[in-house]
Structures are given as C-alpha cells and as structure tokens.
Amino acid sequence: MAVPAPSTTGIPGSALPGPYAVGEYAAALRARLRGFARVQLTGEACDVKVTRARVYFELRDERGAIPCAMWREDFERLGLPPGALAQGAQVVVAGGCDLYPGSASGSPHFHFAVTGLRIAGEGDLLARIERLRRRLVAEGLCERQQALPRPLLPRTIGVVCAERGKARDDVLAGLQRRGWAGRLVWAFAPVQDRHAAPAIGRALGDLAALPETEVVIVARGGGSLADLLAFCDETLCRTVAMLRVPVLASVGHHTDRTLIDDVAAVSCSTPTHAAEAAVPLHVGAARDALARASGRLARAGRRAVTDRARSLARLSRAPGAHVARQRRELHGRTRELQASARRRVESERRASARAARALARGAAAAAGPQRTAREQRLDGFAAALAAHDPQRTLARGYALVEDADGVAVTGAGAALAAGDVRIRFADGAVGAKVREDT
C-alpha cells in the first residue's frame, strides 16, 4: 500500500489510517491487483465492443461476470475469423487483473487484462450442453411437458418470438394453413443476447399465468450454436419443464438441437410446423367431418325408425296372410277330399255292381230247375195249413163257444159253469146266456 500522505485532517475518533490521496490509493490498488496470479478464465462473451485501441467484453457464466479488455493489436494478431468473438461465444482468456485508476476527468474501471484468447470450439459448448442435458434427464425434467395433454383445438395460443423476425410470420402462416383464427397472444422477447433467456422465461411464465392460454409456441429462426445458446439456458429449461401448459419449441434449423427442444412438449423443425402442431386439427376438415358425422347420425336415427316401422307393418300383415294361407290350404284339402270321395263312391259302386252281378248269377245258378218243385210243395203246405184253420170250419156252418176269457167251451158242463158265453160264427160273434136244458 502507498505511504499515506495526509494533507487533510481525518475523521475525529476514527481509528483507521489516512486520509490518503485517492489517486495514490488507486495506484496502490492497481499494483496490488496486478500482483494477483495470472490465470485463464472461461465463460461466455457478452457486450463485445471494439474500439480503436482495445476490444472490450464481459466474460460471464451463471455465477458471475468479469469485465475484460484486450489491446486491439493483440486481438488482431490472433487472426480470428470476423465475428468469431460474437455475443454468447464461449471463450477462454488468459491474463490478469488490472485497474485503470482514472483521473480528474476519467472514470476508473477494473478489468481483466487479456493477453491471450481462444474461442472455445462448438465441441466445448456441445459438451457443456450435453452435461446439462443429462442432468435434466436424470431429474425427469424432459418428460414433464410430454406428459401434458395437448388440446386438438385450442382457443388461445401464446407465442414467444422476436418482434421483428421471420418466425412471427411463419407462425401466422402455419395457423392460417390450419384454418385457425382464434385468440393469439404475442409475447415478444429478445432471442439472442444475454437478456434473451430470462426474458423468454418471464414471457413463458406470464403466458402460462393467463388461464385461457392452452398452448405456447417458442419460435426462433436459424443461427449458429452461439446464437441459439439462450435456448440452452438451464433456468429457462427448468422453467419450461415446470409450466402447466404444453410448450412447442421451434428453435433454429431442423439440424439444431437446443435444450429447450428436450424439455418442451414437442420439438418442431420450423415455426410453421410448430404452429401446425399447436392446432393438430385442420379446422375446415374438422367441420367437414362434423357435417358427415351429423349426417350419419340423422340417417341412423331415421333408419332405426323406418326399419322398425316396416317390420311392424310386415308383422301387422302377418295374421291376415296367415288366415288367407290357411284358407287356401283348407280349400285345397276340401277339393282333395271331394275328389277322393267321388273316387271312393265310384269305386264302391263299381264293386257293388260287380257283387250284384255275381249274386244274381249265384241266385240264378242256385234256383235253377228245383224252383217249381219247391213252389208246389209250398203250395201243399199252405193247403194243409188252411184245412186246419177254425175259420174254415166256421165257414161250413159250425160255431165256436168261448167263455168270457175267450177260452173255447168244449162241453155242456163247462158252458153251464161259464154262464155267459160268446158264440162265434163265420160272419161274427153274439153273446148268449146258458141255461140248463129242461
């Protein structure tokens, strides 16, 4: 430390040495800083500014930053391609601490005096990104978004992109191709510098906080890996992974792969593709399909009723048809029966005639020559029988006496005993009273 040169009285009561002249103190501080070990540092170059004499930039990482300065002559001697020391470029610098002590008119400033510089290759960057990717995967952060349901037909879509860029137009073109014309909330944010990742993270958080937001698109056009580095920011990726709404990422060209592609619900090759993925349904086609579904429903309803009505009509006709069929069958059978009866009668008649003829022939054969003899004998029997007929006796003049019971009275004693008798003549009967012959 410089030797104090008190020229003014110090603060009463203060035990600290001094006061010293500030220029001397600054010079002493510079000497002390320059005494620090010279080292190499690595980080992301930000706010690169090239002046005639020097190249200024900040070297940053997630934990801190150091302002750097390099003599322009030394820088140009490196022979780097134009634009190599770009915003976000990962670099390695060699040098040590230094301090410009300022002056009466110039402000002091601390810087890391760079004497050597190497642009870290994409390999370094990719290795760092890969390490972070593995960490995010291990924590399960690459699956959370993919598990979120995505609406077929969102009403409100959030879009994070640069306000002036082709990505914005591409998103609109993609939505137009889907026939989608709902509510679109633009969240414009820088997409390249060191402010990009926090701004994008804030925009995503704000969009997700709107209850109507159903899906968010993050879109950025192509660029170098360094240009796209904001989309590999750990904090941003963690924010995306934890959002309640699905995020569709389209960052860079289809060959680029940033970490936001890993944690997002869907990684799309272009902003147009992201827009189409945000609205999986083509609105016009969906309308056509709905009209077809409506028609099929109506037809199914009509068919269900008409089919059954026809079936009912068929059933209602069935009893009449059944009766008619039975009637036809009955008529048929009646006709068959009549025909059968006629055939049977005819057959019987013919059989009877045959039998009659046979009988006649038999009778004629049986009677034959004995008939006369039999008739004569029969006449003889008749004459004999007639000879014994009492009526014939009465006809010859005899009379028959009968008692009251009709019993023949054959003696005088019986006649007296009977008292009243009937006397039958051939031509009739008379009553008589018997008295004893005196």
Add this chain to the structure above:
Amino acid sequence: MSELTYEAASGRLEAIIERLDSGEAGLRETLELCREGRGLVEFCAAELDEVSKGLEALRLDELVGRLDA
C-alpha cells in the same frame, strides 16, 4: 363433472357412430345415442366457430398491463 372438451366430445361422437353402425343398438338406445350425438355435434360446431371467427391478436405486455391496472 369435468368441463367438456373438443377432444372428449369428438371421441364420444366417434364411439356413438361406431355403435350405431354396428346395428347392435336397440331402438331406445339408438334414439338416445342420436340425441346425445346431436348435442355433441352442436358443441363441436360451436368450438369450431370459436376458432373461425377471425384472428384476435393481443400483446402479452398490453394484456398484463390491462390486468394489473
């Protein structure tokens, strides 16, 4: 009961049409399915109308400012 979504409505509509096409549904079920289907068609048509009435573009910063006001 959760709010009906387009996905749920269109999925159910598809299932209804499949059931009707199978010819296995009775008259009562068919008529009920048709009625339910018509309601779903109306819902889906309203959802499609919502995203067809014209692009409404808003800026998040303006929206947030309006909400904060």
